[in-house]
Amino acid sequence: MPSILVVDDSAIDLKRASLLLQKHISEARILTAVDGQVALEIMEREQPQVVVTDLQMPVLDGLELVVKAKEKFPLIPVVLMTAAGSEAIASNALRIGAASYVPKNQLANDLARVVSRLLGAARERHNQVRILGCMTEASFCMENDRDLLVDFVHHFRELMQKRAVFSENDCFRVSMAVDEALANAYYHGNLEVSSKLREQDSFSFDRLAKERRGQEPYSLRKIYLSLNLGPVFRVVIRDEGPGFDQQSLPDPFDPSFVERPCGRGVVLMRSFMDTVEFNDRGNEVTMTKQTNLETA
Structure with a gap:
């Protein structure tokens, strides 16, 4: 069963993104975290296939999470949820290692599609490793x-x-x-x-x-x-x-x-x-x- 980690300090946005993913990717297990530091701990323990994170959070924000995730978990793609006015930050995050981004006002239309594509790539990597193991x-x-x-x-x-x-x-x-x-x-x-x-x-x-x-x-x-x-x-x-x-x-x-x-x-x-x-x-x-x- 694939797992997806959703990270957001807003309880409303966290629930919204989680429910969208659960609805459209029903086979996935949805994990949640309220900041980047907690997210890194969960990534260490659970090794999710995809991480979806907000940009602006306390303790460790989304940009810092992208940097640390790329360093510690280079095979786990990170998707950013961006609010209006944060396009420049999102562009920078893509340059330093984020896999994609979805504006928060487009979550219902695009989030599940983007995450599904990344899950497919993760399955392909996993199967490739299994085949190479033979x-x-x-x-x-x-x-x-x-x-x-x-x-x-x-x-x-x-x-x-x-x-x-x-x-x-x-x-x-x-x-x-x-x-x-x-x-x-x-x-x-x-x-x-x-x-x-x-x-x-x-x-x-x-x-x-x-x-x-x-x-x-x-x-x-x-x-x-x-x-x-x-x-x-x-x-x-x-x-x-x-x-x-x-x-x-x-x-x-x-x-x-x-x-x-x-x-x-x-x-x-x-x-x-x-x-x-x-x-x-x-x-x-x-x-x-x-x-x-x-x-x-």
Whole structure:
């Protein structure tokens, strides 16, 4: 059963909005609060799907509630009920995170419609998380396109967050490790641009990478990535370059190595993941890390 939290210090307006929502969204449970501070406490305890709030209230007003709700409960949309003359404040609230607003003189016409639309989006997010929770493996074959790889890492981090595979901090660290491994596959693997060139002349490094993006065979190469989501997270990233000699890698934990502009990706990968292993050819890396998922 979805729940909707209505917040207003006016008993009359609070009852009016609550009754409208109950009438048109009969399957919903209606919660109420008389100010923003009480609303935050209820949000913490009940996790409503949508919050509908007045703008002007004591203790914590609607604008402050939008800010705090966005910070603490980013997935719970907040709808503002605005009185005449508060349009500028409502516009500001939309810029800082409110999902929508409804003028109080239009509640009967618009409130239930706006809230119903947001409830539908909340159901979609919930079902998406359930579906993602069923995923145990995934494989990707990606063009050698740096923008695509950056977008992939962004969506990968969102997936990890939705699945609650790692803590928030570990989500960031694992995403960084994956990003560094993909960057290595892109630059040093498929484009065959040496990290030593970056150390000597970063401008020449970027120029050569740009040139090779449009040249064969470099432009035809792909990056392959596979994920395994279980008690131990496993990611395998392979490029189509010639590979490298692992013995040529300097010790990433040598203090002098930290000052060098290249090779830091290996430091991050080994620091953020439990294991990092390259194949004999040097064009594939396998990384693992313990997750929060229980053994089936």
